[in-house]
Amino acid sequence: MKTTKTNIHFLDNYLASPTNPIRVIVIGAGGTGSKLMTALMEINHSLLELEHPGLDVHLWDDDMITSANVGRQRFAESEKGLYKAQAIINRLNRWSGTNWKAVTKKFESDSHGNIPENSAASIYISCTDTVASRFEIAEILNKLSKGYGNHRDKVKYWLDLGNTKFTGQGILSTIGKIEQPTSKKFKTFSQLPSIVSEYGTALKSSEQQDNTPSCSLAESLLKQDLFINSTIAHLGASLLWNLFKTGMTEHRGFFLNLQNFRSQGIPVGS
Template sequence: MTTNPKISVHFTDNYLISPTNPVEINLIGAGGTGSKVLNALLELNHSLNELVHPGISVRLWDDDVITNANLGRQKFAECEVGLYKSVALINRANRWAGTNWKAETVKFQRNSFDKLPEHAQANIYISCVDTVKTRFEIAEILQEIDCSYAYRNTAKYWMDFGNGKFTGQVILATIGNVKQPNS
């Protein structure tokens, strides 16, 4: 007699399925990967709205400005050179989709007083950053964000996009405990 091992299943937090407000997302990094993820989030928001879901609200974090080197490799126009990447992308998204998403022109890191970033709280964090050091800094901040309250923007998930010259990966993790059914 052979036994089949049970497949491990994760149930998404109920608030994300049926929220009372838009699901809050902190997108960290507005470069090549981050700008493409932002476009996918626009499409996701539209689909959710069509399904009578409140959709998502995105806050894009990046302190980098657009240079000539970004043209062609990333979706920026010559007239945007000198602007913050986060501002250019969020303004474009808001004009196109009628959203009220926000741009942060600072890194997602502790401030000079060792405090967590203002507006750091969100349901989902998506990092599209270039260095392992930055990923560790984000992880430290996410460990300190309090998940014990039932606020509408309680941290639930962290998705990290990374890539090398010939490889790429996406890792999804829970933040804190996401209640699962007893079965």
């Protein structure tokens, strides 16, 4: 009887056994990004305990904290008026002794099409709330993939986390192909499609989210459920953690619906 092989993507060889902390760029420090950063701190601490060099995280966001952000997002009343990225990074660095960086700019190309400075990383995680930002990020990562040669910070993966009021998704993609080992047990996949390449047409035709800043927490809760962001952040972090811990993954993402408490993994190769 012929045995069906399990679809698997193996983690990039260098990231599986790095000699330096893995550079991670998080784009967006709002509802999802602010919760994800705490999860990344936990991943970093756990990796260090496993004698792994850990993560070097840079958080990009040009927004400042307002009253509407306190409570639903991970910000305190005393932090109002500060840049979101700086408030989070300062807090986490004090807590865990890391030297992570805050960049109070938008992750976007300039008017001449030049990519942002100091934007090289192995893993990018987008927590933005617009369709346009995802296409912008995809374009920047495509440009970055053509540079840096065998540099340790050459872009390898992009994890996009997004949501509506009650639903959301996380899509892990490779930027280019990741060399896979020969396996008799698994069917390996060197390339994982991005949210833009797979769902680009649907994204463009979908109804645009209202991105007008909320004036209060009550108003923001009418747009997004209280726990949708934190649930998306933890599912995305779990996907990354298991990829680091086992060096492989059977899933390249997930869909979530908090109204009926259902989550569904997206298998590699589907």
